[in-house]
Structure formats: C-alpha cells, structure tokens
Amino acid sequence: MTMNGTPPGTPLEISGVSHWYGDVVAVNEISCTVSPGITGLLGPNGAGKSTLLQLAAGLLAPSNGSVRVYGESPFASPGVYARVALVPEREALPGMMTARAFIASRAALLGIEDVRGATQRALEMVEMDTAADRRIGGFSKGMKQRTKLAAALVHGPSLVLLDEPFNGLDPRQRLQMMRLLEERSHEGMAVLLSSHILEEIEGVASRILVMLAGRLAASGDYRTLRRLMTDRPHTVRVRSSDDRALASALLTSPVVLGLDLETTGLIIRATDYTSLARALAPVARAQGVSLFEVRALDESLEHVFAYLVAR
Amino acid sequence: MSAPTTRTVALSRKARLATSLLALVRLSVARTFTPMLAAAMAALLLLPMLFAFAWRANIPSDADIAQLLATRLDQLILALATPVTALLLGTSALSAEAEDGTLLYIVTTTTPRWWIAASRVLFAATLAALLSAGSVAATGFITSPSEDPANVIRAFVVAAAFGGATYAALFTALALLVRRSLIVGLVYVLFWEGILSQTFPAIHYLSVRQWSLAIAKRLTDAFDASAAPGPSVRVAIIGATAAFVLAVVLGGRKLHTPRITRIGT
Numbered sequence: 001m002t003m004n005g006t007p008p009g010t011p012l013e014i015s016g017v018s019h020w021y022g023d024v025v026a027v028n029e030i031s032c033t034v035s036p037g038i039t040g041l042l043g044p045n046g047a048g049k050s051t052l053l054q055l056a057a058g059l060l061a062p063s064n065g066s067v068r069v070y071g072e073s074p075f076a077s078p079g080v081y082a083r084v085a086l087v088p089e090r091e092a093l094p095g096m097m098t099a100r101a102f103i104a105s106r107a108a109l110l111g112i113e114d115v116r117g118a119t120q121r122a123l124e125m126v127e128m129d130t131a132a133d134r135r136i137g138g139f140s141k142g143m144k145q146r147t148k149l150a151a152a153l154v155h156g157p158s159l160v161l162l163d164e165p166f167n168g169l170d171p172r173q174r175l176q177m178m179r180l181l182e183e184r185s186h187e188g189m190a191v192l193l194s195s196h197i198l199e200e201i202e203g204v205a206s207r208i209l210v211m212l213a214g215r216l217a218a219s220g221d222y223r224t225l226r227r228l229m230t231d232r233p234h235t236v237r238v239r240s241s242d243d244r245a246l247a248s249a250l251l252t253s254p255v256v257l258g259l260d261l262e263t264t265g266l267i268i269r270a271t272d273y274t275s276l277a278r279a280l281a282p283v284a285r286a287q288g289v290s291l292f293e294v295r296a297l298d299e300s301l302e303h304v305f306a307y308l309v310a311r
Numbered sequence: 312m313s314a315p316t317t318r319t320v321a322l323s324r325k326a327r328l329a330t331s332l333l334a335l336v337r338l339s340v341a342r343t344f345t346p347m348l349a350a351a352m353a354a355l356l357l358l359p360m361l362f363a364f365a366w367r368a369n370i371p372s373d374a375d376i377a378q379l380l381a382t383r384l385d386q387l388i389l390a391l392a393t394p395v396t397a398l399l400l401g402t403s404a405l406s407a408e409a410e411d412g413t414l415l416y417i418v419t420t421t422t423p424r425w426w427i428a429a430s431r432v433l434f435a436a437t438l439a440a441l442l443s444a445g446s447v448a449a450t451g452f453i454t455s456p457s458e459d460p461a462n463v464i465r466a467f468v469v470a471a472a473f474g475g476a477t478y479a480a481l482f483t484a485l486a487l488l489v490r491r492s493l494i495v496g497l498v499y500v501l502f503w504e505g506i507l508s509q510t511f512p513a514i515h516y517l518s519v520r521q522w523s524l525a526i527a528k529r530l531t532d533a534f535d536a537s538a539a540p541g542p543s544v545r546v547a548i549i550g551a552t553a554a555f556v557l558a559v560v561l562g563g564r565k566l567h568t569p570r571i572t573r574i575g576t
Binding site: 060 | 330342
C-alpha cells in the first residue's frame with residue numbers, strides 16, 4: 001500500500017486485448033492504461049465500451065491479449081474485487097430490498113468487518129441516508145443511480161469502473177457525483193468513466209480514451225489530441241473594434257487558412273492556435289484595432305470527439 | 312457526497328462464511344418471494360390439499376386408505392407439486408438476476424464463487440423440502456386426520472423433503488447453465504420424470520421421483536409388493552449427493568463467467 005492507502009502498481013493495464021462474441025469483434029487489439037485520476041471512456045453506441053469495462057472487471061476473459069489490475073489478471077479472481085468496483089449502466093436493483101439492506105449485503109459479501117458502519121458511510125456519501133430504509137422498487141432513477149454508486153464504493157475500492165453513471169441524475173446530483181469522483185480521485189482512486197455526456201467528462205476527466213468500432217481511436221488529454229489534429233483547421237471567433245479591417249490585415253498571414261465575417265464577429269480558421277495567438281496581437285496593433293474577445297470554437301471535447309468519429 | 316469510506320477487510324474465515332451466507336440468503340429471499348412466484352407456489356402446494364377434501368368425502372368404507380394415500384401423494388405431490396415448486400425456487404432468483412444484470416452485484420465481490428452456488432442450492436433445497444413436506448403432511452392429515460395408516464404420511468413427508476431438495480439442487484444448477492431454465496426444467500419434469508421414467512424401467516435409476524419413491528417404500532408397507540422394485544435407497548442417496556455436488560461445483564465454475572445478459576441498457 002502507498003501512503004494514501006492505494007495499492008502499488010498500475011490500476012489497470014490492457015495490452016493488445018481483443019474480444020469476440022461469436023463472429024462479432026467487440027474489442028479489437030486495444031492497449032491502454034488507467035492511472036489514478038479520472039479517465040473518460042468515449043465512443044458511440046456499439047463501440048465496445050461496455051465490453052471493455054467487463055473485461056477490466058474480470059467478467060469476461062479476453063479472446064486475445066491480457067488485462068492486469070494492479071498486476072493481476074482480474075478474470076476468475078474474486079480477490080480482485082477488494083480493490084475494484086463496477087457500476088453498470090442498467091438500473092436494475094433488487095426492488096424488494098431497502099437500499100440499506102442491499103448495500104449491507106454487498107458489504108458483507110466483500111468481507112467488510114464493520115458492515116453497518118461502512119453501509120451508513122456509503123449511504124451518507126451519496127446522500128441516500130434519509131431514504132435508506134425505503135424499498136429500492138419505489139426509487140427514482142437518480143436514487144437508483146446513487147444506490148448503485150454507494151454499493152460500489154462501500155469498500156473503498158481503488159479502481160472504479162463506471163458505465164454511464166450520470167444517467168437519470170438531475171443537474172445538482174450530477175455535480176455532486178462529479179465532485180465526489182474528483183475528491184476520491186485526488187485521494188488516489190483510479191476512475192474509468194464511460195459517458196455520452198461529453199461536457200461532464202470534459203469537466204472531470206484528465207484523460208480520455210476514445211473507442212470507435214471496437215478499436216482505440218485516441219487516448220490522452222483531449223486538448224493535446226485537438227492540437228495533434230493538424231488536418232483540421234482551428235476555429236477562433238474574434239470580436240474587435242473593426243472586424244473588417246482586422247480581416248483584411250490577417251488575409252496575408254500564413255497562419256490563417258480562411259476568414260468569415262459574421263454578425264457575431266470574425267471567424268478565423270487557422271493552422272494552429274499558438275501561431276494565431278502570436279500573429280493576432282501585432283496585426284491588431286498595427287491596424288489600430290482593439291480586441292474585445294478571442295474565443296476558440298472547436299477545442300471542446302465535443303469537437304474533438306466529433307472530429308475523431310468523422311475520420 | 313463527501314464522507315470517505317474506510318476499508319476494513321479482515322474477518323476470520325468462519326465469521327466471513329457466516330456473514331456472507333446471511334447476505335446471500337437475504338438476497339435470495341428478496342429475489343425469490345415475488346408476489347407472482349409466491350402465488351404460483353401456494354397454488355401448487357394447496358392443490359393436493361383441495362383434492363384431499365374431495366377424496367375424504369368419497370372414500371369407500373372398505374378402501375385401503377394407506378394404498379390410496381400412497382398413490383395420490385405420489386401422483387399429485389412427488390410427480391407434480393414437488394418438482395414444479397423446486398423448479399420455481401431453484402431457477403427464479405438466479406434467472407431473474409442474470410436477466411436483469413443484478414447478478415453482477417453478487418459476483419463482483421470477494422466471496423468465493425462456490426459459496427455463492429452452495430448457498431443458492433441450500434436455500435432452494437431447504438425451502439423446497441419444507442414446502443413439499445408440509446404439503447404432504449397437510450394433505451395426509453386432511454385425508455386421514457385420526458391416524459397415519461402404515462406410516463404412509465410419515466414416509467411421504469420424508470420422501471417429498473428428499474425429492475424437493477434434490478430437484479431444487481438440479482434446477483439451481485440448470486438456472487446457472489442454460490438461458491431458458493424454467494422451460495427446460497418443465498420439459499424435464501413432464502417428459503423425463505412424468506413419462507419416460509414411468510415407461511422405461513432403466514430410467515428409474517436416473518429419476519428423482521423414483522429415488523423419492525425408494526425412500527417412501529423403505530418407510531411404509533403401503534405399496535403393492537408385486538410392483539416393479541425400482542432403485543434402492545442407496546442409489547437414491549448416491550444420486551441425490553451427486554446432484555448436490557454437481558450443482559455446487561458446476562455452479563461455482565459457471566459463476567466465474569456469469570451469463571449476465573448485458574451490463575448496459
């Protein structure tokens with residue numbers, strides 16, 4: 001164990017992993033690692049995200065390659081679940097049980113000594129302590145999501161695999177869950193988070209994995225990925241005291257690939273941000289134009305994802 | 312959403328076994344006793360009692376009550392109520408959990424897989440045994456309230472408990488191994504136990520109903536001595552033991568790669 005209580009080694013290491021369902025290749029030659037912190041797992045429906053999560057959780061054996069959780073194969077090794085938790089996308093839970101009884105059952109099956117205390121802490125963590133003694137069958141979707149998260153975190157795992165955890169949560173609950181995951185990741189927990197809500201991944205994930213048709217299309221910090229896409233012009237909106245004069249002056253700049261004068265400002269398509277930023281201020285000064293706003297329009301995760309999917 | 316949890320994974324094996332089994336039983340109870348399933352089991356077990364009221368009113372004064380009871384308890388309980396009740400108990404929880412994905416919350420724990428399989432087998436077997444035995448006792452009491460002729464009721468209480476437990480073990484394993492376990496189980500009960508094991512004497516040795524009858528025959532003289540002898544009690548006990556061991560071993564192995572329909576929506 002390290003100083004902050006997390007076990008040593010890489011939380012999740014996937015090397016050349018493929019998985020077939022009959023003739024269908026769900027995951028194809030994927031290699032990646034998940035370190036402490038939050039890693040976003042993105043991809044359109046059917047990209048193989050859920051299969052990758054099941055492989056990481058040891059519920060499926062890879063057809064090829066190897067999966068290692070803190071250096072051990074998670075497949076057919078129940079001991080690995082002392083460190084790993086999986087939160088599935090499906091909201092199905094035993095409806096006849098109360099949230100407290102369900103989480104306590106999981107705590108007992110995980111071998112926790114103080115089942116009652118751990119259950120109470122997990123319920124408080126997701127703010128379900130007041131509804132804990134009600135039957136799960138009567139819960140809203142958001143309450144079920146929080147119950148699932150409490151059941152996953154009850155034993156303090158150091159690697160958490162989450163499949164669409166924000167579904168059904170209201171904005172306040174989403175924010176709280178994101179904060180909780182951020183806090184835990186700062187304490188050393190590794191989180192692999194699959195979500196189709198890109199703004200949320202963008203808000204919490206330090207790194208992303210993008211899956212397309214079973215393959216890993218890209219991995220890393222999405223801003224870095226965006227800068228590496230040199231075949232895609234970077235789009236910037238500039239509002240200034242004289243957009244037309246600025247546009248005329250910028251036309252000769254080798255950095256600028258195209259310009260559009262719109263009512264909302266001047267839209268510039270450039271080869272890269274850094275060169276444009278360096279060129280823009282001297283040109284504006286030379287023309288006596290004041291710059292009010294310079295805003296990148298396609299550096300968000302959504303744009304990076306859209307560009308990757310469109311390739 | 313801020314209080315951190317603490318990890319306390321340090322129980323003795325005995326304490327661990329006790330708390331895990333208790334948790335597994337709680338989960339089994341929650342998944343088994345759905346209103347529809349409870350109603351189906353109640354109907355199955357009450358049916359022989361309703362028939363018993365009809366028999367009692369129509370029993371001729373010179374009838375051999377022991378033999379009549381033996382025949383009726385075999386046909387209504389050992390051949391129908393017991394296997395179908397055991398089928399419902401053995402398959403309902405695991406099939407539902409695999410289908411809706413909640414099995415995931417059980418298998419992603421540090422509890423050894425064979426403990427999970429064994430607890431499910433024992434839970435279903437105990438309940439099937441108790442309910443079948445209760446149904447026999449109540450049916451026998453309604454038919455013959457003042458006495459137990461030739462100890463036939465006692466013999467069938469034991470036989471039904473034995474049969475219920477053995478069937479439940481088989482059907483729990485079936486739920487882990489095949490997708491449509493309820494249908495496969497019904498086909499088995501109707502064709503293998505209901506028709507084939509009655510038609511071909513060789514199959515007696517592979518029939519839970521015939522094993523149960525072997526137990527009953529050992530405990531009562533109500534059966535026709537000229538009838539086919541069937542398997543011995545030893546065969547019945549070996550068969551039942553094999554069914555239990557097979558269910559736990561196969562179930563434990565199967566739970567390493569659980570047949571969870573999907574973890575996504």
